[in-house]
Amino acid sequence: MGILVVAEHDNAGLRPATLNTLTAAGELEGSAGGPVDVLVAGADCAGAAAAAAKLPGVAKVRVADAPEYGHELAENLAPLIAKLAADYSHVLAPATTFGKNVMPRAAALLDVQQISEITEILGTDTFVRPIYAGNAMATVKSLDPIKLITVRSTAFEAAAEDGGAAATEAVDSTGDAGLSRFLGQELTKSERPELTTAGIVISGGRGMQSGENFAMLERIADKLGAAVGASRAAVDAGFVPNDYQVGQTGKVVAPDLYIAVGISGAIQHLAGMKDSKVIVAINKDAEAPIFQVADYGLVADLFQAVPELEEALG
Amino acid sequence: MKVLVPVKRVIDANVKVRVKADQTGVETTNVKMAMNPFCEIAIEEAVRMKEAGTAEEIIVVSAGAAQSQETIRTGLAMGADRGVLVQSEVALEPLAIAKLLKAVVEREGADIVLMGKQAIDGDNNQTGQMLAGLLGWPQGTFISKMEVHGGDVKVTREVDGGLEVLELKLPAVLTVDLRLNEPRYASLPNIMKAKKKPIDVLSPEDLGVDVTPRLETLKVVEPPPRQAGVIVGSVAELVDKLRNEAKVI
Numbered sequence: 001m002g003i004l005v006v007a008e009h010d011n012a013g014l015r016p017a018t019l020n021t022l023t024a025a026g027e028l029e030g031s032a033g034g035p036v037d038v039l040v041a042g043a044d045c046a047g048a049a050a051a052a053a054k055l056p057g058v059a060k061v062r063v064a065d066a067p068e069y070g071h072e073l074a075e076n077l078a079p080l081i082a083k084l085a086a087d088y089s090h091v092l093a094p095a096t097t098f099g100k101n102v103m104p105r106a107a108a109l110l111d112v113q114q115i116s117e118i119t120e121i122l123g124t125d126t127f128v129r130p131i132y133a134g135n136a137m138a139t140v141k142s143l144d145p146i147k148l149i150t151v152r153s154t155a156f157e158a159a160a161e162d163g164g165a166a167a168t169e170a171v172d173s174t175g176d177a178g179l180s181r182f183l184g185q186e187l188t189k190s191e192r193p194e195l196t197t198a199g200i201v202i203s204g205g206r207g208m209q210s211g212e213n214f215a216m217l218e219r220i221a222d223k224l225g226a227a228v229g230a231s232r233a234a235v236d237a238g239f240v241p242n243d244y245q246v247g248q249t250g251k252v253v254a255p256d257l258y259i260a261v262g263i264s265g266a267i268q269h270l271a272g273m274k275d276s277k278v279i280v281a282i283n284k285d286a287e288a289p290i291f292q293v294a295d296y297g298l299v300a301d302l303f304q305a306v307p308e309l310e311e312a313l314g
Numbered sequence: 315m316k317v318l319v320p321v322k323r324v325i326d327a328n329v330k331v332r333v334k335a336d337q338t339g340v341e342t343t344n345v346k347m348a349m350n351p352f353c354e355i356a357i358e359e360a361v362r363m364k365e366a367g368t369a370e371e372i373i374v375v376s377a378g379a380a381q382s383q384e385t386i387r388t389g390l391a392m393g394a395d396r397g398v399l400v401q402s403e404v405a406l407e408p409l410a411i412a413k414l415l416k417a418v419v420e421r422e423g424a425d426i427v428l429m430g431k432q433a434i435d436g437d438n439n440q441t442g443q444m445l446a447g448l449l450g451w452p453q454g455t456f457i458s459k460m461e462v463h464g465g466d467v468k469v470t471r472e473v474d475g476g477l478e479v480l481e482l483k484l485p486a487v488l489t490v491d492l493r494l495n496e497p498r499y500a501s502l503p504n505i506m507k508a509k510k511k512p513i514d515v516l517s518p519e520d521l522g523v524d525v526t527p528r529l530e531t532l533k534v535v536e537p538p539p540r541q542a543g544v545i546v547g548s549v550a551e552l553v554d555k556l557r558n559e560a561k562v563i
Contacts, residue, residue: 073480074443075452097473101455104408104440108447113409113528116438126532131436132331136340139532179452180482183468187476196474200562224563232492242458242472242493248434249352249492251474257562267330268434274540278560280552286545295543295560298552308549313563 001089002059003028005038006081008098009048011070016197017094019055019161020153024121025092026057027156032089032124035059038166039084041077043070049168056163066173071182072098078105079174085110085146089124095150096196107148114148115140119155133248133271153196154254154275188243192218195246198227200257203246203273206233207262207283207302214240216306217261223313229253231260231269247272262302265290282306315462317360317369318424319394320415321353321376323385324435337533349385352430354392355490358497359460360428361393368462371395373422377406377414383513390508391500397513398422402525408436410518410525412444417521419449424485426467431456431489442489452482458493 003025008015018038025036038052041064049063062084068076081102085091091106093099095117107114119137120128126141127149195201202217202224214228221228229251230244246253248271258276263269265281265288273279274293281294284301291297298305325331325340326348332341349357363369374389376382377400386397400414419427432439446453454460454469458477461468462484471478472491500508518525546552556563 071478074446074455078447097456097471100439101443101453104438104443105447105453107440108409108412108444111409113407114438114440115529116440130537131534132325132340133434133437134537135331136333136534137537138534141530141532142528143530144528177452178483179486180480183479183481185473185476185478236492241476242491243474243476248437249432257556257560268327274537278556278562279540279543280556291543291545293540293543295541296552296555297543297545298549299545300549305549309553312549312553 002034002087003032003036003090003092004084004088005036006091006093006099007038007040007048007052008094008096009040009042009045011042011045012047014048014051016158016194017096017153019158020156021092021094021151022055022057022159023156024118024151026159027121028090028124037062039064039081041069041080043067051161053166053168054162054164055166056160058164058166061166061168062171063168064171064173068173068176072102073180073182074102074105075177075179076174077102078109079177081106082109083174084171085148088146090147090149092149092151095152099150103148103150110146110148112144112146112148113142114150115142116150117152118149119152133267134274135267152252154252188241192221193225193227195227195229195244196251196253199255200224200226201229201253201255202226202259202261203229203231203263204234204239204261205231205263206237208234208239211239216310220306220310220313223310231263231266233266260290261306263290264288265293315369315425316371316373316423317363318373318375318419318422318427319353319356319360319389320427320429320441321357321374321385321389322350322433323347323376323378323382324350324433327351327434333534333536337535339531339534347381349388350430350433352432352490352492354497355492355494356428356430357389357392357394358495359490362495364393373398375400375415375418377402377411379403386513387508388500390511391505392498393504396511399513399515400518400521401515402518404525405527406525407527407529408438408440409444409528410523411441412448413523414518414521414525415445416448417523426485427487429487429489431491442487446487449487452486454480454482454486454488456491457488458491460488
């Protein structure tokens with residue numbers, strides 16, 4: 001029957017989480033059987049389609065190029081996914097705000113119970129996913145004929161970007177539902193790496209005391225080539241925008257090094273970073289729960305420790 | 315304008331969740347329960363719409379065990395007008411809940427469904443999108459701002475790269491993110507008043523919805539624990555460990 005990966009892209013190229021989703025599709029291919037196809041739905045999306053065709057292991061890139069797919073509106077995209085899903089046993093998308101928005105709508109149109117944010121594939125119909133902010137891991141078996149799945153990108157390696165030569169095939173648009181209209185966007189501009197794919201992340205919590213103080217973390221981030229994140233408490237306090245948020249209700253990250261500064265370690269924050277390879281915690285409260293997950297803990301006033309750290313990094 | 319707010323009863327966000335020894339799920343007996351935090355934000359926004367004169371009536375709906383009445387009462391104490399409970403002792407999956415909500419929306423009529431973007435138990439983040447799909451309505455997910463203008467609603471969505479603004483035709487389903495508002499605490503007089511507000515109790519059969527689960531939970535286990543770390547004495551020691559022991563910088 002085959003597996004369809006719904007690509008997340010910006011029309012010109014693929015977004016990184018698509019590569020992790022492709023790895024999950026490759027794992028399924030062994031038991032479920034191929035081929036693995038990729039759907040690129042966008043407007044003037046030839047660049048993204050060409051990038052998808054170069055991915056190793058992809059049999060075919062199905063391209064729906066139409067104005068109504070220009071802004072990933074779920075009302076237009078979900079009917080297309082639902083229609084194409086008939087040709088596949090599995091449809092996978094990254095568990096990003098893109099996949100989370102569109103996939104459940106497509107699942108409802110197909111009368112299928114989606115499996116959200118899988119972290120492990122145990123068979124063609126059996127998957128592991130975190131529940132309760134990652135405080136429990138559930139193994140679930142889907143009884144539906146088509147499996148609609150979102151994939152937690154930190155749980156699967158990124159696939160290579162080059163080496164394949166897939167055929168591309170144009171697919172017809174399912175039309176503009178006429179229900180929604182894109183008015184604009186304000187994307188956070190940053191020269192630093194993206195939070196979810198950065199090798200090093202430095203995050204601040206309520207202990208930072210103000211948005212201005214995040215500049216201290218930014219300077220360290222620039223020395224290490226790191227991304228800057230924040231706890232929900234820091235977002236709630238208005239120090240930084242919500243797209244900095246790491247946690248159960250924000251982004252899930254798993255960098256090689258995660259530095260938590262002035263973060264107490266609420267359950268909901270740990271859910272978003274506890275799979276990081278090395279965790280450093282800097283907090284003046286020795287009892288803070290963050291120290292229970294930290295590989296290296298420093299009990300210190302961050303307003304002394306962070307400038308010292310900046311200096312030590314040279 | 316009529317606003318319908320679905321709410322879910324979950325383990326209180328401050329409780330440390332424990333997995334049952336027989337691996338069938340998490341322990342919920344004698345555990346403090348509360349309204350899902352995102353649902354509180356949805357109720358608050360509906361109440362603000364009513365205070366601003368945009369909404370005439372707020373209906374709080376929950377699907378689940380009989381005790382979900384308590385969660386509905388919390389919504390009524392915050393300012394909603396009446397409640398509907400779809401009572402089911404079977405654990406309900408997002409698709410089943412979306413079908414039940416669709417039936418309630420069709421029965422009650424609603425211009426806006428305002429709900430949480432996810433529940434902190436299953437962490438599925440599906441129900442609102444599914445409901446919108448089943449109704450054929452537009453969806454505004456993960457919103458941090460909303461403004462109703464005539465027959466449209468303008469929403470600001472929290473997306474991975476920042477913010478996105480959409481215009482949706484009403485009726486619509488909106489799922490709320492945490493920065494939309496700060497939910498109020500119910501006052502004692504309002505808690506007393508809420509006890510007199512009506513709650514209709516229905517069953518999935520009354521609504522003609524099949525809620526048979528599509529997923530079988532084979533087991534629920536605790537995640538592997540992290541190895542205990544070390545406390546370092548100074549920034550210099552920390553940097554040394556990161557360079558020479560962990561080799562990550």
